[in-house]
Amino acid sequence: MTPLPPHETLKEMTLTKVTVGYDGNAIVKEASFQLREGQIGCLLGPSGCGKSTLLRAIAGFESLMSGDIKVDGEVISSTSHTVSPEHRYIGMVFQDIALFPHLTIAQNIAFGLSTWTKESAQERVDHLLSLVGLSGFQSRYPHSLSGGQQQRVALARAIAPKPRLLLMDEPFSGLDAKLREELVPDIRKILQHEKMSALLVTHDQMEAFAMADQVSVMDAGVIHQTGSPYQIYHEPETHFVAGFIGHGDFLSATVCGPDCVHSDLGTIRGDLDHGFADNTEVDLLIRPDDILHDDDSEFVGVIVSKLFRGSHFLYRVKLSSEKIVYCFASSHHNHLVGQEIGLSVHLDHLVMFPR
Numbered sequence: 001m002t003p004l005p006p007h008e009t010l011k012e013m014t015l016t017k018v019t020v021g022y023d024g025n026a027i028v029k030e031a032s033f034q035l036r037e038g039q040i041g042c043l044l045g046p047s048g049c050g051k052s053t054l055l056r057a058i059a060g061f062e063s064l065m066s067g068d069i070k071v072d073g074e075v076i077s078s079t080s081h082t083v084s085p086e087h088r089y090i091g092m093v094f095q096d097i098a099l100f101p102h103l104t105i106a107q108n109i110a111f112g113l114s115t116w117t118k119e120s121a122q123e124r125v126d127h128l129l130s131l132v133g134l135s136g137f138q139s140r141y142p143h144s145l146s147g148g149q150q151q152r153v154a155l156a157r158a159i160a161p162k163p164r165l166l167l168m169d170e171p172f173s174g175l176d177a178k179l180r181e182e183l184v185p186d187i188r189k190i191l192q193h194e195k196m197s198a199l200l201v202t203h204d205q206m207e208a209f210a211m212a213d214q215v216s217v218m219d220a221g222v223i224h225q226t227g228s229p230y231q232i233y234h235e236p237e238t239h240f241v242a243g244f245i246g247h248g249d250f251l252s253a254t255v256c257g258p259d260c261v262h263s264d265l266g267t268i269r270g271d272l273d274h275g276f277a278d279n280t281e282v283d284l285l286i287r288p289d290d291i292l293h294d295d296d297s298e299f300v301g302v303i304v305s306k307l308f309r310g311s312h313f314l315y316r317v318k319l320s321s322e323k324i325v326y327c328f329a330s331s332h333h334n335h336l337v338g339q340e341i342g343l344s345v346h347l348d349h350l351v352m353f354p355r
């Protein structure tokens, strides 16, 4: 098979039932998703769930046990065929930034441009230095840059040869929280500016939400759901996704109609038909902003702990059933732990799973 032509943008990458493992043990099981031109995707899941293993298979460093990976309709990995990593035109950025210490910043960025003419390589390096906000740093050496600046150089180096896809394995986890908060949206803007399709691996959902157009949530080698950050948060398709993403509690509930359940919070009517038969026992997902503090409500709970979040309080409240749930209150409502407060339930979209 001929290698993929360089310097063309990726139109789509499709993973179909990809199983990857080590020594015959499957680690990633039947992973399927698609990434389209210019999209930033993310593999999000707890440590050890197989995110890096899947990323390495996409890069061509691990062979498949079953399934296939196609780029623009051409198979780049299957059980019978693997395009070598250097013929995939895929760039990579890792957590350990690994710049070449003996090369200047400009030389680091130009590293993958050996086949370019001197003028076009210089032009590309100047463009990228400006794009990552480091014009004037070209003659400096990596040790004289901060962690965030080094990660920007690593990004510039990875995208300099215009790979068709950029893979990023926990690229921000070595940086402190404040720097990460600044860098993540910047990197997203840079990738969008370059129309670069990218796939990020992270266990940090805030990072995934800030960076990605599409998130694939993984657990124990299985992709549970692929969707936009909004869908993953508001329309989780499995119990795992609902519990892993955002804050939330599950309440035992019993279905009492096509749009209704009965739980410790009373009878709740949603705005859609939930599809469960009457009397089915379910776990109902409750997000913190589904239960609001309401002084006028007769439905009460006792505060067992509280978190001040500046604009609001996040209370943990014990119901009469002993079940503890989150409750959202504006920061003007400063109550003491142990105090009883009124609660009102604002649950329109019922997210529930069979128990």
Ligand SMILES: Nc1ncnc2c1ncn2[C@@H]1O[C@H](COP(=O)(O)OP(=O)(O)OP(=O)(O)O)[C@@H](O)[C@H]1O
Binding pocket: 022, 027, 045, 046, 047, 048, 049, 050, 051, 052, 053, 054, 203
């Ligand atoms: N080369 C290897 N040989 C054998 N087992 C491996 C190898 N690399 C990873 N594993 C195992 O595969 C599983 C998944 O590892 P992987 O690094 O893909 O997970 P991850 O989701 O990226 O985790 P983390 O976020 O901690 O990096 C782990 O149990 C790990 O021990």
